[in-house]
Amino acid sequence: MSSPILKLIAQRIALGLLLLFAVSVLIFVGTQILPGDVAQSILGQSATAESLANLREALGLNDPAYIRYFKWLGGILTGNLGTALSSGQDIASAIGGRLWNTLFLAFWAAVVSVPLAIGLGLLAVRYRNGFVDKLISGLALASTSLPEFFIGYLLVYFFAVQWQIFPGISTVYDGMPFLERMKAIALPATALTLVVLAHMMRMTRAAILNVMQSAYIETAELKGLSPFEIIRKHAFPNAIAPVVNVVMLNLAYLIVGVVVVEVIFVYPGMGQYLVDHVAKRDVPVVQAVGLIFAAVYITLNIIADIAAILANPRLRHPK
Amino acid sequence: MAKAQAATHKPEMLLDIRDLRIEARVYPPDEAPKTITLVHDVSLTLKRGKVLGLIGESGAGKSTIGLSSMAFGRGGVKISGGQVLLNGRDILTLGPAGVRKVRGREVCYVAQSAAAAFNPAHKLMDQVVEAALLHGIATRAEAEKRAVALFKKLSLPNPETIGNRYPHQVSGGQLQRVMTATALCSEPDLIVFDEPTTALDVTTQIDVLAAIKDAIRDTHVAALYISHDLAVVAQVADEIVVLRNGRLVERGDTHQIIKLPQQDYTRALVAVHEIDHTEKQPSPSPMLSVKNVTAAYGGGVVKVLKNVSVDLHPGQTLAVVGESGSGKSTLARAITGLLPPEQGSISFDGRTLSNRLADRPKEDLRQLQMIYQMADVAMNPRQTVRTIIGRPLEFYFGMRGKERDQRVAELLDKIEMGTGFADRYPAELSGGQKQRVCIARSLAAKPKLIICDEVTSALDPLVANGILKLLLDLQQEEKVAYLFITHDLATVKSIADAIAVMYRGEVVRYGPKSQVLEPPFDAYTDLLLSSVPEMEQGWLETAIQGRRMESAGN
Numbered sequence: 116m117s118s119p120i121l122k123l124i125a126q127r128i129a130l131g132l133l134l135l136f137a138v139s140v141l142i143f144v145g146t147q148i149l150p151g152d153v154a155q156s157i158l159g160q161s162a163t164a165e166s167l168a169n170l171r172e173a174l175g176l177n178d179p180a181y182i183r184y185f186k187w188l189g190g191i192l193t194g195n196l197g198t199a200l201s202s203g204q205d206i207a208s209a210i211g212g213r214l215w216n217t218l219f220l221a222f223w224a225a226v227v228s229v230p231l232a233i234g235l236g237l238l239a240v241r242y243r244n245g246f247v248d249k250l251i252s253g254l255a256l257a258s259t260s261l262p263e264f265f266i267g268y269l270l271v272y273f274f275a276v277q278w279q280i281f282p283g284i285s286t287v288y289d290g291m292p293f294l295e296r297m298k299a300i301a302l303p304a305t306a307l308t309l310v311v312l313a314h315m316m317r318m319t320r321a322a323i324l325n326v327m328q329s330a331y332i333e334t335a336e337l338k339g340l341s342p343f344e345i346i347r348k349h350a351f352p353n354a355i356a357p358v359v360n361v362v363m364l365n366l367a368y369l370i371v372g373v374v375v376v377e378v379i380f381v382y383p384g385m386g387q388y389l390v391d392h393v394a395k396r397d398v399p400v401v402q403a404v405g406l407i408f409a410a411v412y413i414t415l416n417i418i419a420d421i422a423a424i425l426a427n428p429r430l431r432h433p434k
Numbered sequence: 435m436a437k438a439q440a441a442t443h444k445p446e447m448l449l450d451i452r453d454l455r456i457e458a459r460v461y462p463p464d465e466a467p468k469t470i471t472l473v474h475d476v477s478l479t480l481k482r483g484k485v486l487g488l489i490g491e492s493g494a495g496k497s498t499i500g501l502s503s504m505a506f507g508r509g510g511v512k513i514s515g516g517q518v519l520l521n522g523r524d525i526l527t528l529g530p531a532g533v534r535k536v537r538g539r540e541v542c543y544v545a546q547s548a549a550a551a552f553n554p555a556h557k558l559m560d561q562v563v564e565a566a567l568l569h570g571i572a573t574r575a576e577a578e579k580r581a582v583a584l585f586k587k588l589s590l591p592n593p594e595t596i597g598n599r600y601p602h603q604v605s606g607g608q609l610q611r612v613m614t615a616t617a618l619c620s621e622p623d624l625i626v627f628d629e630p631t632t633a634l635d636v637t638t639q640i641d642v643l644a645a646i647k648d649a650i651r652d653t654h655v656a657a658l659y660i661s662h663d664l665a666v667v668a669q670v671a672d673e674i675v676v677l678r679n680g681r682l683v684e685r686g687d688t689h690q691i692i693k694l695p696q697q698d699y700t701r702a703l704v705a706v707h708e709i710d711h712t713e714k715q716p717s718p719s720p721m722l723s724v725k726n727v728t729a730a731y732g733g734g735v736v737k738v739l740k741n742v743s744v745d746l747h748p749g750q751t752l753a754v755v756g757e758s759g760s761g762k763s764t765l766a767r768a769i770t771g772l773l774p775p776e777q778g779s780i781s782f783d784g785r786t787l788s789n790r791l792a793d794r795p796k797e798d799l800r801q802l803q804m805i806y807q808m809a810d811v812a813m814n815p816r817q818t819v820r821t822i823i824g825r826p827l828e829f830y831f832g833m834r835g836k837e838r839d840q841r842v843a844e845l846l847d848k849i850e851m852g853t854g855f856a857d858r859y860p861a862e863l864s865g866g867q868k869q870r871v872c873i874a875r876s877l878a879a880k881p882k883l884i885i886c887d888e889v890t891s892a893l894d895p896l897v898a899n900g901i902l903k904l905l906l907d908l909q910q911e912e913k914v915a916y917l918f919i920t921h922d923l924a925t926v927k928s929i930a931d932a933i934a935v936m937y938r939g940e941v942v943r944y945g946p947k948s949q950v951l952e953p954p955f956d957a958y959t960d961l962l963l964s965s966v967p968e969m970e971q972g973w974l975e976t977a978i979q980g981r982r983m984e985s986a987g988n
Contacts, residue, residue: 335553336537338564338565339536339568340534353553428555432602
């Protein structure tokens with residue numbers, strides 16, 4: 116490992132942290148300019164002026180905004196996300212289990228969709244402009260064009276109602292046996308897979324086709340390699356950077372954009388939690404979830420950047 | 435041992451191409467697609483262990499024929515007729531799987547640009563042994579051992595460890611040798627060398643050529659050696675086939691082709707194309723004077739010009755010669771202001787030029803024009819010749835309409851192209867015609883100085899010769915001065931009045947042509963002069979022996 120590459124990676128991480136900090140400011144400011152008074156919403160319309168003032172004092176709402184921001188940020192850095200207004204619960208402990216549920220669902224959706232998308236992309240390049248290529252592209256585009264709520268209900272209708280293979284409501288609980296849990300997430304994971312598949316597949320196809328124009332592909336052909344070996348050994352390694360980028364973008368979507376799917380399947384993840392608390396105007400929860408989503412998004416993109424740097428032999432092995 | 439035994443069972447005739455016809459589908463603009471014939475019923479034979487040179491200008495079909503011996507058509511080209519008998523069987527009838535067994539095993543390929551032909555993502559060794567492993571010719575350990583032995587034979591530096599490097603960590607000349615090792619590693623019967631030294635500097639070319647020649651001799655492999663440079667082919671080939679526009683012009687042994695050519699076209703190729711040019715005497719006051727210029731890239735980190743001083747007199751030609759990386763194009767960039775010098779000054783026509791391009795008045799820009807190596811990328815493909823040549827007329831002189839068209843016609847006449855070309859697009863012109871249009875465009879500004887950056891390097895020798903004659907005629911008529919950047923010494927002899935030899939950013943030899951090309955030489959000029967291939971069998975060995983210094987190894 117050489118120093119220029121470490122420097123590049125360090126730069127990316129530092130940039131990511133800076134970005135996360137900026138996002139935290141945005142989230143805080145955004146929730147502050149929303150109309151409504153937190154003390155009022157806790158105590159309700161019938162509260163007396165005196166009790167409102169007392170609560171404001173207790174919550175520190177009379178402090179200037181920047182002091183409240185740093186208190187909030189300091190809390191997050193020490194693992195204290197605050198308390199939910201609606202339930203009085205500690206947000207960190209409420210999120211803990213749900214974040215894990217969301218990651219579990221996203222993980223299995225990714226395990227299925229990423230290899231499938233890349234494999235289909237390679238296959239489409241192998242039979243480019245032929246029947247297989249058009250079939251793959253057509254099906255993938257069709258699945259992306261359908262909105263996820265429609266796909267979700269379609270899956271529920273056939274797999275849960277008609278054939279009764281998988282449950283239509285994805286109830287999970289602590290200590291659930293692994294296979295049971297997998298059965299419960301089968302439908303939402305399928306819905307997510309269908310949503311992200313086409314984008315990754317099309318980008319893999321495009322990135323590899325681009326590389327297929329290179330002179331070294333002809334060299335491989337003239338060595339007697341078979342078309343699929345050429346794509347796998349000679350084209351794919353040079354297409355990693357763009358492919359990783361689009362994969363990470365979709366992984367981020369699997370975690371952050373899961374809201375609709377979680378609601379359809381009543382899956383107890385972050386998305387459900389967020390939607391519930393947006394409806395209740397529970398600002399501390401929205402702030403905390405927003406920040407977590409932003410952190411996930413930024414982290415995955417940093418990973419994509421670093422992977423792209425590491426995939427470049429010129430950076431890995433300088434002259 | 436095993437190879438020698440196997441060879442006795444194989445027929446003496448290794449390659450027998452019979453009535454080969456190759457076609458391609460083309461899609462010309464504004465016309466219906468049509469099928470054109472690239473190779474017209476060409477037949478040729480090659481015996482085991484011999485080297486056959488394929489020679490011709492671009493479009494002659496040399497590479498297309500060479501690749502047909504691997505049953506390969508580049509870019510949608512289709513082999514539509516004839517037979518390619520390799521080791522006694524027609525490989526065109528083998529089908530995809532059968533052809534794959536031949537490629538990389540019986541026939542291997544060495545490409546023109548090894549830098550592009552190696553996969554940047556894999557180590558050299560993995561790519562060198564790939565075909566041998568794929569075809570089960572050797573185990574990995576055996577193949578690597580053989581590769582290292584080949585690296586040694588091809589005199590690559592650090593033969594034991596160079597395989598662990600990536601393509602970008604190795605120079606162009608070295609890569610070309612590694613590619614030759616790749617081809618030799620699977621011990622094929624035939625190697626197709628497709629212009630293997632054309633992209634290299636003249637001083638590097640000679641090393642690579644000698645390495646290839648030794649390797650062919652020691653491994654008894656047969657070869658098709660494709661090149662546009664007859665002098666190069668004459669060094670390695672036993673026999674030569676001359677091709678033109680996809681047809682066979684003449685074939686014979688090397689001595690016969692270069693000494694007793696039978697066909698007019700071959701005679702034209704063999705003839706020495708030096709133009710008789712009388713050197714002009716320097717005038718009392720130079721028009722362009724570059725004084726102690728130092729320039730660098732990367733904010734002063736990489737010094738590419740070191741204290742360079744040259745003068746250019748009105749209506750004369752200063753040739754700047756050197757290999758790639760010597761700083762000759764950077765000198766042009768410094769003079770035009772594209773790369774402002776860090777130190778030194780440039781005076782032009784009695785006044786000092788601003789260092790930065792942005793600070794120069796329009797009049798300075800007009801008087802100093804440029805022509806580039808790649809004519810086709812120097813023109814907007816969506817503009818007609820009339821628009822391209824008319825643009826400087828509008829920009830510098832405000833000419834419009836009829837007046838402008840009149841002048842465009844005059845300029846087209848000057849470059850020996852009729853007004854019929856005015857409405858053509860660059861894609862409809864040949865390489866030489868494109869370069870002529872670029873010359874007309876620079877002349878349109880009525881400049882006092884034209885910088886010509888390798889303007890003939892991408893052209894076939896006969897076409898290049900025509901361009902040089904045109905440039906000399908125009909110099910007579912227009913009294914324009916040329917700063918002529920080139921790596922080709924034959925060109926220099928033809929047109930220069932003064933010469934500056936550059937090496938690693940410095941001018942190592944400078945003066946009137948007669949002085950610079952007159953012994954005693956400094957070591958570098960000697961190397962440069964002795965590296966130019968001569969149309970003489972055995973020149974290569976003599977030249978290698980007589981060398982006083984190594985090339986820069988670019």
